Amino acid sequence: MTQILLVEDNELNRDMLSRRLIRRGYEVLLAVDGAEGIAMAQEHHPDLILMDMSLPILDGWEATRALRADDATKTIPIIALTAHAMEGERSKALEAGCDDFDTKPVDLPRLLEKIEQRLAARR
Amino acid sequence: MADLHPCDASIRHDLRTPLNHLIGYTEMLQEDLPAVCGKVLATPLQTLLDDAHQMLTTINRPTPLTVGRFDALFPDWRGKMALIEADFNHLYALIQAHWQSACPDIEKIHTAIGHLRVLLETLSAKPAIDLGDAATALPRDPTEAGTPAEGHLLVIDDRAENLELMQRRLMREGYRITTCNSGYEALARLESDNFDGILLDWLMPGMTGKEVLGKIRSKFSAHELPVIVVTARHGSDTIVEALTCGANDYLAKPLDFPVALARIATQVYLRKVTQQLAEANRQLKQFSYIDGLTAIANRRKFDEYLMTTWRRSQQEGAPVSLILIDVDYFKRYNDSLGHEAGDHALMKVAKAVSASLFRVKDLAARYGGEEFAVILPETALSDALSVAERVRATVAALELPHPASSVLPVVTISLGVAEWRPTAFCEPSALINLADKGLYQAKAAGRNQVGTLGST
Incomplete structure (x- = not known):
């Protein structure tokens, strides 16, 4: 079963997104901050990571850069999630090493399409 | 979206967060909808979703939210919120x-809607308020210029001709004016008006301007009551003295009235904005x-309530009691049933704890991940122990199945109780x-019970 790591500090966002992904047949791992996100990625090697960009301890940008710098985790596709919609956010995410980017509120069909795209590219 | 001012981006982000929850949970309910309820619930769910999306579209409009009044730029928010x-x-x-x-999910939707309303109320009908960290100086609302001056001013001067001149000129502008020819009279007025x-x-015989200012500032801060010092002495010493003593601004005699009016208007406006910010903060804090x-x-x-209760207890001498609550084997619960189930269990436990308290002054709070706490002001240990036992029993009676507990096959809590006379x-x-x-x-004695080391 495909394993997705969701790194999100807001409880309600975590609850919502993880449940909707599980229903669609994915296995979901949860991390609540950037540091835990890195640790879980290193331990479990998920098939894909959904990364909220504004996280405590270590923010999404730093976490992404750290994952890209580590041989063990650098090939895992990362999709950035953010409620900010400023022009620069998208390019900032891609520069930090994210493969794709999506905004909140989450449009689930759109997000699922992006997830499947990234997973297919990997296979 | 074009490059936004940081205040704008921050406001939109804050508004999108509860909308995200509202839309997400409603879509989730749609996905989960059992066939048998379909006829009754499908349309109401879709209606709520459509109206939430309408609100989102409005928030995403490119009009900047920080210039001028929020209400004027986003006039339909009340209608949209009422619909939702x-x-x-x-x-x-x-x-x-x-x-x-x-x-449980509908409760989360309820919380999200409440959150959204508080945010919108706070933003509306005021000059733009910065809710984010990117605090930059707010532009003076251009619609303020040219509106008639409003406010009640107190003018203090020992010379009658000065008072008369200022009163006439300021009243013509639209202000309500009260005059006093001494500090004593002014301080008496401040008690009642x-x-x-x-x-x-600044230069008065008897009680000097400096003394009067000192007395005013001992009761009202510069934000609460602006004071503009008027002085014939133009030396920087006098100005520095006046400002250091708490004056908001100064005016030189003979008065250049256009300048005087502009400075007065600024101070009155600043005071109004500060009051609105304080009110907004109060609401956000809630x-x-x-x-x-x-x-x-x-x-x-x-933390705040405990401190307040503590301080009051220090003054009045009554004891304060505290109950700390920890869900037994919660990590095992999460590991075996999942985070989602864990969250639901916490919600139910919280509700049970809350429901066990009958006095308005008692407070149940989420203390940590799986920890709760109850503050019982003016309560002695024996009463606190009764309350604790009631909470324990209520939670056990929920009979939430716990397949990984070593205590009972249901969710239980352990409680610690203490009393203190601060x-x-x-x-x-x-x-x-x-x-x-x-x-x-x-915990050591086997969990699912109340423990205490006695009082002091």
Whole structure:
């Protein structure tokens, strides 16, 4: 079963997104901050990571850069999630090493399409 | 979206967060909708969703939200919010009647809608307020210029001709004016009347301007009551003295009236904005005292309430009691049933704890991940123990299945209770530590019980 790591500090966002992904047949791992996100990625090697960009301890940008710098985790596709919609956010995410980017509120069909795209590219 | 001012981006982000929850949970309910409820619930769910999306579209409009009044730029928000709330109320009733198991999620939707309303109320009908960290100086609302001056001013000067001149000129502008020819008279007036600003002559016989200012500032801060000092002495010494003593600004005699009017208007406007900000903060604070998951008080509220209760107890001498609560084997619960189930269990436990308290002054709060706390002001240990036992029993009676507990096959809690009579030199941490020891004792003795080390 495909394993997705969701790194999100807001409880309600975590609850919502993880449940909707599980229903669609994915296995979901949860991390609540950037540091835990890195640790879980290193331990479990998920098939894909959904990364909220504004996280405590270590923010999404730093976490992404750290994952890209580590041989063990650098090939895992990362999709950035953010409620900010400023022009620069998208390019900032891609520069930090994210493969794709999506905004909140989450449009689930759109997000699922992006997830499947990234997973297919990997296979 | 084009490059936004940081204030704008921050405001939109804050508005999108509860909308994200509202839309997400409603879509989730749609996905989960059992066929048998389909006929009744499908349309109300879709209606709520459509109205939430409408609100989102409005928030995403490129009009900058920080220039001028929020209400003027976003005039339809009240109507849209009312629609959302009406849709929700309708949906809530139906779900209670037909789909009980969706209640936890509908509660989350309720919280999100409340959050959204508080944010919108705070932003509306005021000059733009910065809710984010990117605090830059707010532009003076251009619509303010040219509107008639408003406010009640107190003018203090020992010379009648000065008072008469200022009164006439200021009243022509639209201000309401009260005059006094001495500091004594002014201070007496301040006891009975409210003012939006004061013009104070610095050089007066008897009680000097400096003394009057000192007395005013001992009761009202510069934000609460602006004082503009008026002085014939133009030397920088006098100006520095006046400002250091708490004056907001100064004016030189003979008065250049256009300048004087502009400075007065600025001070009155600043005071108004500060009051609005304080009110907005008060409202936001209210929201930020609630835990998002369980909807009871959060740790921040707990800390503040404990301190308030403590201080009052120090003065009045009554004891304060504290109950610390920890869900037994919660990690195992999460590991075996999943985070989602864990969250639901916490919500139910929180509700049970809350429901066990019958006095308005008692506070139940989420203390940590799986920890709760109850503050019982003016309560002695024996009563606190009764309350604790009642809470323990209520939670056990929920009979939430717990497949991985070594105590019982249902969710149980351990509780630690302590009482303290605070004296002048002790802090609440003493009470917390004692209650913690009681909790430890309860765990060691087998869990699902109340532990206490007695009182001091």
